[in-house]
Amino acid sequence: MMKRLSKFSALLVFPMALAAAQPASAAVQASDVVNGAVDGFIRPAYASLQQHATSTAKAVKALCEAPSQQAIDAARTEFAGMVTAWSTIEIVRFGPVTENNRLERMLYWPDRKGLGLKQVQAALADKDASAADATGVSGKSIAMQGLGALEFVLHGQDAETLAGKDGAYRCAYGLAIAGNIETIATEVSAAWAKPDGFAAQWASPGPDNPLYRDGSEAVTELMGAFINGLELVRDQRLKSFFGASPDEDKPKQAIYWRSGLTGAALAANLDGMNRLFQASNLGDALPKDERWIADSIEIQLVNGVAAAKQASGPATEMLADPKRRAALEHFQLITSSLSNLFGTRLSGAFGLTAGFSSLDGD
Numbered sequence: 333m334m335k336r337l338s339k340f341s342a343l344l345v346f347p348m349a350l351a352a353a354q355p356a357s358a359a360v361q362a363s364d365v366v367n368g369a370v371d372g373f374i375r376p377a378y379a380s381l382q383q384h385a386t387s388t389a390k391a392v393k394a395l396c397e398a399p400s401q402q403a404i405d406a407a408r409t410e411f412a413g414m415v416t417a418w419s420t421i422e423i424v425r426f427g428p429v430t431e432n433n434r435l436e437r438m439l440y441w442p443d444r445k446g447l448g449l450k451q452v453q454a455a456l457a458d459k460d461a462s463a464a465d466a467t468g469v470s471g472k473s474i475a476m477q478g479l480g481a482l483e484f485v486l487h488g489q490d491a492e493t494l495a496g497k498d499g500a501y502r503c504a505y506g507l508a509i510a511g512n513i514e515t516i517a518t519e520v521s522a523a524w525a526k527p528d529g530f531a532a533q534w535a536s537p538g539p540d541n542p543l544y545r546d547g548s549e550a551v552t553e554l555m556g557a558f559i560n561g562l563e564l565v566r567d568q569r570l571k572s573f574f575g576a577s578p579d580e581d582k583p584k585q586a587i588y589w590r591s592g593l594t595g596a597a598l599a600a601n602l603d604g605m606n607r608l609f610q611a612s613n614l615g616d617a618l619p620k621d622e623r624w625i626a627d628s629i630e631i632q633l634v635n636g637v638a639a640a641k642q643a644s645g646p647a648t649e650m651l652a653d654p655k656r657r658a659a660l661e662h663f664q665l666i667t668s669s670l671s672n673l674f675g676t677r678l679s680g681a682f683g684l685t686a687g688f689s690s691l692d693g694d
Contacts, residue, residue: 362547365612366535369554370524372611375531377421377604378521384414385514388482392510396503401495407506408486408591414513415479415593419600423561423608426553427530428523433474434516440475441587442572448475452484456502464504466511482509487590554612555682558605558674565601566667573647574660583647592646595656598663599640605670606633618681625677632670639663 391410395403418438429435440448451473455463462468469477485491485506493499494506523529534553537544544550573586573594586594609615615626642659643650650656 362537362551363535365554365614365617366531366550369608369612370531370535373604373608374421374424375521375524377417377424377607378517378524381414381417381421382514382517382521384410384417385510385517388414389507389510389514392503392507395494396500396507399495399497399499399503404486404491404494407494411482411486412591412593412596415483415588415591416596416600418479419597420604420607423557423564423601423604425557425560425564427534428520431523434520436474437470437478438513438516439479441480442568442585443475443480444585448473448480449484451476452481452488455505456485456490459501460505464501464508466508466515469505469508470512470515477509477512479513482506482513483588483591485509551682554608554614555674555679557608559671559679561601561605562667562671562674565598566664566671569598569601570660570664570667574651574664578651578657581651583651586647589647592644594647595640595642595644595650598643599637602633602636602640602667606630606637609633614678618678622681625673625681629670629673629678632666632673636663636666636670639666 388407388410391403391407395407422439425435429438443449452475454460455472455476463472463476475481485502486494490499490502494503524531526532533541533543534550537546537550539545544553569587573582573584573589575581583589588594588597609626609629615623615629618626639659639662643656643663645653645656650660
């Protein structure tokens with residue numbers, strides 16, 4: 333077993349032709365699954381992220397050049413679109429995004445001890461000139477150069493100063509972050525688009541391939557995106573702020589709580605899974621008597637997106653509203669059901685068993 337598989341939950345082997353139990357003409361090749369995932373979802377999603385990052389950088393630049401509340405609102409709107417675009421593709425936590433710490437530089441979270449927040453606040457207080465351009469900020473702490481830092485600039489304490497001259501440095505820092513995010517998004521999108529790049533390696537497993545020796549290893553990578561993605565969403569994102577009872581809720585531990593984008597991000601996470609699942613056509617690899625698994629997965633993913641959208645708004649208001657809190661409870665149940673469908677049912681149908689997680693530090 334190759335070293336990189338130790339990162340993922342699904343560890344056993346299934347054949348190059350995934351639907352081996354069916355007639356050969358109905359079998360789905362691993363390369364078909366991978367190519368479907370890449371062309372049908374991953375490349376378009378990263379291209380969308382790049383476009384949103386560019387639009388956000390332009391909006392922040394316009395804010396710096398002509399400060400006003402209207403310009404702040406415009407920058408915040410573009411930021412929300414970029415968060416949604418990132419949340420849609422962030423379940424793909426392998427490939428080019430893992431190089432040069434891009435994944436962590438895009439989003440430093442969770443920041444349980446507030447160390448990243450302190451670094452951002454210190455840069456703003458000291459008016460650190462080296463953090464006020466995209467090149468300079470890219471060499472700073474990962475906590476100072478991604479979505480979390482830009483959220484604080486646009487939505488955190490004293491963000492209202494962006495509407496006037498007193499916010500000049502804050503805006504310059506925000507523009508540097510936005511430019512850095514745009515650079516990262518551009519690099520990752522370009523890397524996936526290369527005809528002889530990572531996508532080609534993933535889709536062409538073989539004994540001479542340094543990453544994927546056979547079809548089972550290639551598709552195991554894809555399965556890991558779903559299994560570990562669900563754990564990320566439920567156990568790291570949702571449980572970080574959603575308690576077993578209202579008394580145990582921690583609204584300020586929610587991702588994107590300052591911008592009120594917590595629910596939107598969770599919805600986009602599951603929407604990305606749904607789009608990836610459909611693009612890869614994994615359901616077609618199942619024997620006919622087990623196609624219900626794919627149908628159930630798609631239904632639950634759609635329901636999960638709807639539940640997260642119902643729980644939209646600022647985290648404090650969301651948790652205080654019985655209807656929105658109930659929607660989060662429903663979302664939690666759905667993600668648990670999906671973990672069973674992917675980690676037990678689908679994996680079992682492909683001859684896999686679920687092992688340890690890539691997110692627990694093992």
